[in-house]
Amino acid sequence: MKICCIGAxxxxxxxxxxxxxxCKDVTVTVVDLNQSRIDKxxxxxxxxxxxxxxxxxxxxxxxxxxxxxxIDQAIKDADVIFISVNTPTKLYGxxxxxxADLKYIELCARNIAKVGGGDKIVVExxxxxxxxxxxxxxxxxxxxxxxxxxxxxNPEFLxxxxxxxxxxxxxxxxxxxxxxxxxxxxxxxxxNLYAHWIDRKxxxxxxxxxxxLSKLTANAxxxxxxxxxxxxxxxxxxxxxxVDEVANAIGTDSRIGPKFLKSSxxxxxxxxxxxxxxxxxxxxxxxxxxxxxxxxxxxxMNEYQKSRFVQRIMDAMFNTVSGKSICIWxxxxxxxxxxxxxxxxxxxxxxxxxxxxxxxxxxxxxxxxTIIESLSIDESDSRLTYCESAKExxxxxxxxxxxxxxxxxxxxDYDDVYSSMQKPAHFFDGRNLIDPDVLKxxxxxxxxxxxx
Ligand SMILES: NC(=O)c1ccc[n+]([C@@H]2O[C@H](COP(=O)([O-])OP(=O)(O)OC[C@H]3O[C@@H](n4cnc5c(N)ncnc54)[C@H](O)[C@@H]3O)[C@@H](O)[C@H]2O)c1
Numbered sequence: 285m286k287i288c289c290i291g292a293x294x295x296x297x298x299x300x301x302x303x304x305x306x307c308k309d310v311t312v313t314v315v316d317l318n319q320s321r322i323d324k325x326x327x328x329x330x331x332x333x334x335x336x337x338x339x340x341x342x343x344x345x346x347x348x349x350x351x352x353x354x355i356d357q358a359i360k361d362a363d364v365i366f367i368s369v370n371t372p373t374k375l376y377g378x379x380x381x382x383x384a385d386l387k388y389i390e391l392c393a394r395n396i397a398k399v400g401g402g403d404k405i406v407v408e409x410x411x412x413x414x415x416x417x418x419x420x421x422x423x424x425x426x427x428x429x430x431x432x433x434x435x436x437x438n439p440e441f442l443x444x445x446x447x448x449x450x451x452x453x454x455x456x457x458x459x460x461x462x463x464x465x466x467x468x469x470x471x472x473x474x475x476n477l478y479a480h481w482i483d484r485k486x487x488x489x490x491x492x493x494x495x496x497l498s499k500l501t502a503n504a505x506x507x508x509x510x511x512x513x514x515x516x517x518x519x520x521x522x523x524x525x526x527v528d529e530v531a532n533a534i535g536t537d538s539r540i541g542p543k544f545l546k547s548s549x550x551x552x553x554x555x556x557x558x559x560x561x562x563x564x565x566x567x568x569x570x571x572x573x574x575x576x577x578x579x580x581x582x583x584x585m586n587e588y589q590k591s592r593f594v595q596r597i598m599d600a601m602f603n604t605v606s607g608k609s610i611c612i613w614x615x616x617x618x619x620x621x622x623x624x625x626x627x628x629x630x631x632x633x634x635x636x637x638x639x640x641x642x643x644x645x646x647x648x649x650x651x652x653x654t655i656i657e658s659l660s661i662d663e664s665d666s667r668l669t670y671c672e673s674a675k676e677x678x679x680x681x682x683x684x685x686x687x688x689x690x691x692x693x694x695x696x697d698y699d700d701v702y703s704s705m706q707k708p709a710h711f712f713d714g715r716n717l718i719d720p721d722v723l724k725x726x727x728x729x730x731x732x733x734x735x736x
Pocket of ligand 1: 290291292293294295296315316317318321355368369370371388391392409410411412440441442443444554555
């Protein structure tokens, strides 16, 4: 079998690397318009940082895993085509700021129709609004050839930072398709692919629309838990309850469960916000404004949490950070990734810059170029200093804001860091990651989410 994956991003790259590793009888070609991204996939400096990814890519690359910009050729040769391109929030026209921009999906469908090369199974791997497969089907049905196309939905549930673990041992794989004979055959083909390493009991098959909607729903539920505990964190601060104690107490209820109950400065990443906005937009479109408003509130609570965090910084630092220097630890939206898309660090830093603070940033994986682009500032902007270590970033600052839960921040010599800072030295733990006793012992004025 030959597979082509269009889109060599955070999903396409790791997912296809895992398929190539597990299915030695399958040839996998990942294609992208972005030449520099493909060049990186063909080097040891991969465009995506994920623990364990480089080893897997190196094992399969050049054998049954290929990265290329020869999109048409890869489409022509493939039996199965995964579409794994980005589906960002639309930034123009109708649905601006809410709907998913499906132009990249549509371009892929048109390209597949144009290129031809035999009967094909086309799989939506990207997260898309429910009924997108209808659009893909219609474009393919108008192709100027006699080939037949089956469209499936196979959304990806990996989490960045744990992508390899998630792909190797997923909670489930979801495949949606038509219940026609050809639809069933196509589903079976893709089921067989995953069954190379995943127990068939974990492979769920549904109709197309259920599969598409399940992905949006899963992200909405996950983000909702974060916003729920963050909402309670504000009440904890007002009342003297401790949010971690509350989370622990409720998480032991088996109906609630302990995961995704960690209060923080807020969720980020390229998916949660865009997918909830999209879900909410869909609800409005289908005449369900109450449902739309319900989900929209999850995003609003996240915005509130980020601004509340900056307000706490301001309050603790005598209502001004103007001219002060603030250290930012962690710029990615979570640990173990180099992805800074929609990271809460962006909002926090932008607000601090508006308040005329200087910021010194250290992140174990995010590049200076990404930080500058995310903050929409000039490379020469003297308010930002990019640092190579946590210790260097803290040097001479009035406060540290910890925004991502990288393990290395737990292992720092806090006495040493404290001694290099202006006094009083503040520490704002946006992840409740660091042992408060260690910090207090060092002399920091500590402020944590959901704690007084
Ligand atoms: N990042 C995640 O953790 C995650 C998890 C699950 C699902 N998803 C979903 O998967 C999809 C992809 O996400 P991502 O994070 O990998 O995005 P990404 O931006 O990292 O990668 C998308 C890639 O597609 C390429 N591309 C766009 N149009 C193209 C075209 N016409 N031909 C060839 N290449 C094209 C882009 O150049 C880019 O490299 C999105 O729908 C996202 O919502 C993402």
